[in-house]
Amino acid sequence: MEKRVITVLLVVAGASLGVSFMPYAWTAIGQGGNQWLDNVFTNLLIGAIIFYLLSLFLVKHISTALTYIEKKLSELSLTYLLFGAIGTIIGLLIGVIISLPFYNWDVPFVKGVAPFLIMILLGYLGFQISTTRIEEWKKIFTSSKKRNEQQAEQELLERNADDHFRKYKILDTSVIIDGRVYDIAKTGFLEGTLLIPNFVLYELQYIADSGDSLKRVRGRRGLDILNALQKEEDISVEMYDGDFEEIQEVDSKLLKLAKLLDGTVVTNDYNLNKVAEFQNVPVLN
Incomplete structure (x- = not known):
């Protein structure tokens, strides 16, 4: 069942990419104005077929990779995953805000690649910051009454025997x-x-x-x-x-x-x- 889902997703992705990029391919080979070749249905079909053929070779490796990722994630605590997800989302949102001015530039690299790199970098930093300081975040979100109780308990546990x-x-x-x-x-x-x-x-x-x-x-x-x-x-x-x-x-x-x-x-x-x-x-x- 998992392999079928992966195959369907690859075919859908291929169809979408076919509609987006096949017109450039037809133009490159001089068939850009051919209505029989350069149309939405043909482009969609060609993209879907290409990615279906690729799925015959890739689906097993993708399934193995997903199983490995699922195993590694199951070994992590729920707190780690929760704080990691929150940190990543916050980092990506900050990246989107910072990247907005770059979309107005006419430089291809700055307009197309720079926003993507900024969002990836800030998302990674958000994940790292949130997961490496989990205890500090817990103290921030813990109520003052609870913090006082924990502090009192800690002081009592740390006192010397004499x-x-x-x-x-x-x-x-x-x-x-x-x-x-x-x-x-x-x-x-x-x-x-x-x-x-x-x-x-x-x-x-x-x-x-x-x-x-x-x-x-x-x-x-x-x-x-x-x-x-x-x-x-x-x-x-x-x-x-x-x-x-x-x-x-x-x-x-x-x-x-x-x-x-x-x-x-x-x-x-x-x-x-x-x-x-x-x-x-x-x-x-």
């Missing part, structure tokens, strides 16, 4: 709803800072708005516990505004955040406790 840092106690939904964490925190048993991620707060709000009366009561009690913790001057409470959009489950987000901050997960969830132990994340149950 650096002084706060030990976070990351509360999950179950331990907040349970309520006893408030009394334990007041005794000073939980040293460091209690950290409440936004995605846990959203889950509490979802439970508090539930149609199930039992869930609704539990969710509202959890929100009351958080408010009580924040009002205690002796208890350090912070919110974490970041989110891990690529992760759906709240428990998985908690574990990733604990790894990122070297924090300890505080939970009543037995399954979360076991998963955290398996992933070497400290847990207070």
Whole structure:
């Protein structure tokens, strides 16, 4: 099927070239005024036949070349191809704009060849610039909030082992709803800072708005516990505004955040406790 498509495309290209260039050929051999030879149908037919004969020899090589190109492209990342295509398009557009004055010149080379060379050169430069600086382009197109989160994560990951840092106690939904964490925190048993991620707060709000009366009561009690913790001057409470959009489950987000901050997960969830132990994340149950 692929070879047939290539053959058809070559024949169509040959027909188009025949209509465009065969009149010059008839003029060169002195048959320019012959209506039987120098007409659109004849020129189209001759061009199509010539390129059909050429396709008998070229179609196999073209098919092999296309397969090779397809294989090489499949090895490249989607990001690389996307930025490369955008850079090439921008380069070609700039080339078209720059080439416009050259079309008004009567010099054959300048009028016919120079615009083509300029567009090819700028298209290539656009491709090179966009693909060699992908990380820089990503930073430009990333939102400021996301950049701040990534910068904070990078700083935390790059700190030395002997650096002084706060030990976070990351509360999950179950331990907040349970309520006893408030009394334990007041005794000073939980040293460091209690950290409440936004995605846990959203889950509490979802439970508090539930149609199930039992869930609704539990969710509202959890929100009351958080408010009580924040009002205690002796208890350090912070919110974490970041989110891990690529992760759906709240428990998985908690574990990733604990790894990122070297924090300890505080939970009543037995399954979360076991998963955290398996992933070497400290847990207070």
